[in-house]
Every structure is written in C-alpha cells, then in structure tokens.
Amino acid sequence: MALIDEVKAAVAAVAGKRAAIRMEGTKAGIVLDATGLGAGARDRMEADVRAAAGRPGVTEVRVVVTAERIGRKLIAVASGKGGVGKSTLSANLAIALARAGRRVGLVDADIYGPSQPRLMAAEGTKPVAHDGKLQPVPTPYGVPLLSMGQLVEADRAIAWRGPMAAGALGQLVDGDWGASDTLVLDLPPGTGDVQLTMVQKHRPAGAIIVSTPQDLALIDARRAIDLFAKAGIPIIGLVENMAGYCCPHCGGFSDPFGLGGAEAAANDLDIPFLGRVPLTVAIRTASDAGRPPAAEADDTVFAPIAAQVNAWLARA
Known part of the structure; x- marks a missing residue:
C-alpha cells in the first residue's frame, strides 16, 4: 500500500x-x-x-x-429599568427553549448585577479559557452559562466604566459556545454603553422586553424598545412580569402593580405581547434556590412564552 x-x-x-x-x-x-x-x-x-x-x-x-461559523442566533432580553424580573425571565426562557429542542447558551450580560449563577445553580464554578476563549460552564438544566458573576469575587462591587463593561460583554458573547444554536443574553437594565455595544457589534436577531404593568416601568420599557428599533433590531415581543398576586393563605387575588399595562402598550406600539408572569412566592423561592420553574414538567408559565419565541426564531 x-x-x-x-x-x-x-x-x-x-x-x-x-x-x-x-x-x-x-x-x-x-x-x-x-x-x-x-x-x-x-x-x-x-x-x-x-x-x-x-x-x-x-x-x-x-x-x-x-470550523464553519454556526448560524447562531442571539436573543437579547432587556428592560428599561431594574427590578422587573428580566434575569428570572432570561433563565427560564433559556431552559424552556432547551426543553423545546434548541441548543441554548445563556450569557449573563448584566455586568453590574450578575445573578444567573444563583438562578442556574452554578455558583462557585468558574470558567476557564482555552485558545483565548472562555469555556461556558455546565448547569443542571442543559444550558451552558457564562456570567461576570463567575469571574469576580462574590459580593464584590463591579465598578467599571463603560468601555471595560463593553469589553467584558464581548468576551462572554465570544466564548466557545460549541454547537449552541441560540444564545439568550440577559442584559443590564437601561439603555447605556453595554446595550449600545451589544446592538452595534453583536447584532442580536431580536429582543424581548420585560416590564411590570405599572406606568413608570412602561415608560422605561418604551425607551428600551426605541433603542432597539433605532438600531434595526426586531422586537420579538413584550412580557408582563409580576402580573397579579394570589395570596397563598386566603386565596385572594390582587394586582399590586396593576394589570394589562404591558399588553396595552404592546398593542399601542404594534408589537407582539408574549404573555404574563404572575407574582408568586413559588417562583421567587424556586429562583432563589436555583430551581427555575421552567425546568419542571408542569410549567405552564414560561413554556408558552418560549413556544412563541421558538416560532419566531424558526421564521427569522
């Protein structure tokens, strides 16, 4: 021979x-x-x-x-202000999309307030770099994760100016994501340097906006929508979080943040309304314990939202 x-x-x-x-x-x-x-x-x-x-x-x-570059789609999850549940939605959306068959990675791009290591039960794990690229860490839910919270000491303030934060975002997004076909980006709240760098350099396929029903939150949500619209990034839809509270003791139902404001805003802006996430003790305690509800077989809150996003991705 x-x-x-x-x-x-x-x-x-x-x-x-x-x-x-x-x-x-x-x-x-x-x-x-x-x-x-x-x-x-x-x-x-x-x-x-x-x-x-x-x-x-x-x-x-x-x-x-x-290696051919995989046709990976980036989905930005954003909000006009903090405290509206954007990170909780990002974690559960990533898991629900993975359960629907997508190969999903999660980027905790909330540089100043990273919370995904806690939500995804990945605290204490640190990524390593190979050939200049960060290697995402595995999570119990089949969604690899990169977060600034894995790179700095716990409880340490991240006091970085805009260019440093934008550079950190680039390292996370450009990590070695392997066969992942979808990246969910949990962005910081607002419309600052990190968001501008993301839309200009990384060009997500679309954005999801999270807001509570109250008027003040919706004013800020409209600013976030305007940022993406001006950058030519499609809005996948709007999610209303903390939409109604059912008392676990008496069973009474109330709307401490109002109800329907986000859906009305979506109609006014002619963008899809993806659904509501209720204000419940169960979601809060599960999230704090690193057990996202979307990982449960009986999830009826996040799976329908993910189904709409999955359908949008199939058309994009």
Whole structure:
C-alpha cells in the first residue's frame, strides 16, 4: 500500500470525513473540519489525527483546524429599568427553549448585577479559557452559562466604566459556545454603553422586553424598545412580569402593580405581547434556590412564552 493510502486510512479511522489529506513526498498536510466540536473534543481529535498520520516513513505532519461559523442566533432580553424580573425571565426562557429542542447558551450580560449563577445553580464554578476563549460552564438544566458573576469575587462591587463593561460583554458573547444554536443574553437594565455595544457589534436577531404593568416601568420599557428599533433590531415581543398576586393563605387575588399595562402598550406600539408572569412566592423561592420553574414538567408559565419565541426564531 502506498504511503498516502496508509495515512488516509489511518486518519479516516479516527476523523472520518472531517479530514482532507495531502502528501508532498513524506510530509503530510491535513485540514481538519472541527465544526460543531467543543474545545476539548477538537483538541482530542487533532491529537488523534496527528498520531494516526505519524506512520512509519512520514517525516512531518501538519494539521490545520478549521470550523464553519454556526448560524447562531442571539436573543437579547432587556428592560428599561431594574427590578422587573428580566434575569428570572432570561433563565427560564433559556431552559424552556432547551426543553423545546434548541441548543441554548445563556450569557449573563448584566455586568453590574450578575445573578444567573444563583438562578442556574452554578455558583462557585468558574470558567476557564482555552485558545483565548472562555469555556461556558455546565448547569443542571442543559444550558451552558457564562456570567461576570463567575469571574469576580462574590459580593464584590463591579465598578467599571463603560468601555471595560463593553469589553467584558464581548468576551462572554465570544466564548466557545460549541454547537449552541441560540444564545439568550440577559442584559443590564437601561439603555447605556453595554446595550449600545451589544446592538452595534453583536447584532442580536431580536429582543424581548420585560416590564411590570405599572406606568413608570412602561415608560422605561418604551425607551428600551426605541433603542432597539433605532438600531434595526426586531422586537420579538413584550412580557408582563409580576402580573397579579394570589395570596397563598386566603386565596385572594390582587394586582399590586396593576394589570394589562404591558399588553396595552404592546398593542399601542404594534408589537407582539408574549404573555404574563404572575407574582408568586413559588417562583421567587424556586429562583432563589436555583430551581427555575421552567425546568419542571408542569410549567405552564414560561413554556408558552418560549413556544412563541421558538416560532419566531424558526421564521427569522
């Protein structure tokens, strides 16, 4: 058997059709397609290919690793002001989309107030960097996560100016997300430097706006919608959070923040209304404990919202 045939057979045994081989005398040049492989799998395959190509008579092995950029879609979850439940929605939306069959990653881009490590039961885990890229950490819910909260000491204030915060966002978004086809970005509240960098540099496929029903929150939500509209980013829809409270003791129902304000605003602005998330003790306690309700089989709150987002993504 000719040397090139021996090399091709040996490399095909470990890499299949991912490897294209060219021989120049006794030197082997191999182009390895690593599309869809994580950093660890890519490194192992490269090592296996080098070993397989090192047949007797081969004096040099050169391996070039390439990967097509996956058509990954970024979904920004934003709010005009803080305290409206944006992070809770982001975590549960990511999990619900994963349960619906998407390969989802979660970016905690709320640089100044990262809360996803707690929500996703990933506190105490720190990402490592490989080839200059952060490796997302796994979570119990099948959604890998990168968060500034994993990179700084717990309870330490992150007092960064705009350019530093925007640079940190870039490192999170550009992490090694492997085969993830969708990234959910939990943005900081407001319309500052981080949001501007995100819409200009990373260009999300669409944005979801979260608001409580009260008028003051809706005023700020309209500002967030205006930011995305001016940047040409489609608004996937508006979610009304803290929409009604049912007392766990007496069963009485009340609307401490009002009701229907976000839906009315969505109608006025001609954008989709994705649904309501009630103000409940169960959602609060589950979130604090790192057990997002969307992970439960009986979830009826976040799954319908995710279904609409999933349908939107299929059309985008």
